[in-house]
Amino acid sequence: MGRQPTSPPEERRNQALDCIPVRNPEVRAEATGQGLLLSYPVEVRPWFRGILRHVTGNPGIVTRKLQLDSLGSSVWEMIDDRRSVRQLAARFQERYQVGRREAELSVTAFLRELGKRGLVAMKEKPGNQATPRQT
């Protein structure tokens, strides 16, 4: 009875935690009173690009900003293109004395949000696969 199971969801979670977040090199971080203010270029939608180019001469790239709070800023600073999501979560857990699972869930949710905005990409752990992918 009771062999240690390794269910597919658990494997997927472990693989996700082993991924390495890589910062978008075009993101600029600036310290403000509340934390880091991230500025990043975004391509406007194709239908709007022509209008923007015609009116302003802009080729279709605008700069967006994202204000991080102190916790978000500390996780952003931890991303060094080498540490895995699991290692970042462990550091977060250690620094802020939260539960392990809470650290994993919250750091993962934060990285997912950054990924949606194109601020980070995810690289497979060396040895698994080397193709970076968007979160």
Next chain:
Amino acid sequence: MEHRQIGWDGLRFRVPALWQAAVIRDGYLLFEEDSRPVFGLRWQPVPEGLSPRDLVRRLQRRGEAKNIRIRLQDGPVGSFPLPDHLAGHGFSWQQGEEGGKGLLLLSSRSRRASLLQFHRPLSPLETSDLLRSFQDHGGEETPQLWAMYDIRCLLPARARLARSRFLLGRYTLAFDLDGLEIVLHRFRPAAELLAGSSLELFGQRVLGMRSQWLLRKEADCCEWEKAATRMERFLGRLQKGKRAARRLRLWRPAGENGLLAVGLECNTQIDGRLFEELCASYGFA
């Protein structure tokens, strides 16, 4: 052994403090120990007239279709008495490399069946603690305990969980109570989140409160209230789900490096008594 009280959707039980809730879904909880599954729990209403044994047999039939082999067993019910309102039947399951023991519990109070799956052999003490503490209060009209991770709160029985979410330093549980939204927030660590700021500013910046709604301001507690105008109520009826009346209390419990907040949102008048009851029962576990 240190234990943690869990309260979720009418279910209450105690688990070793090392077990952490890893998966929380509608009708399903999975606990892990050292990153490995240790205890899973599923629950759902079942038709009347069925015994736990009948339900395990149903499981057997369903399991065959998914290549899961389920066998009826007497233990661990035989050696550990259950609370009066529960009847149970043990089983074992095997699916490929995976397997373990389990227990199907049927509550006479809620007419719900709970499927307990043990992913590793539990010690007699662990089994005993879990089963003796297990209760199913679903369907009762008394306030229900919601206790998960480091927070606990008593909510009206009709409150239904709408969402549960972790963000950095923040855990949020939102419930729906007949169109009223109840939101419980927990922030940690307070010292870091409040550095150079105040509760009032934190409430404005993070929880979307406005200075003109401020009702109460103390060193360790702030409260905001916004009543809905007639026009807002009318518009709210037109736009289903839009809630114009809001009340929120944000406080820092003494001796804790965390912040708690209770928020109510509805399209009519906020029930002040319910609000006070929620604030009184909400706290760190």
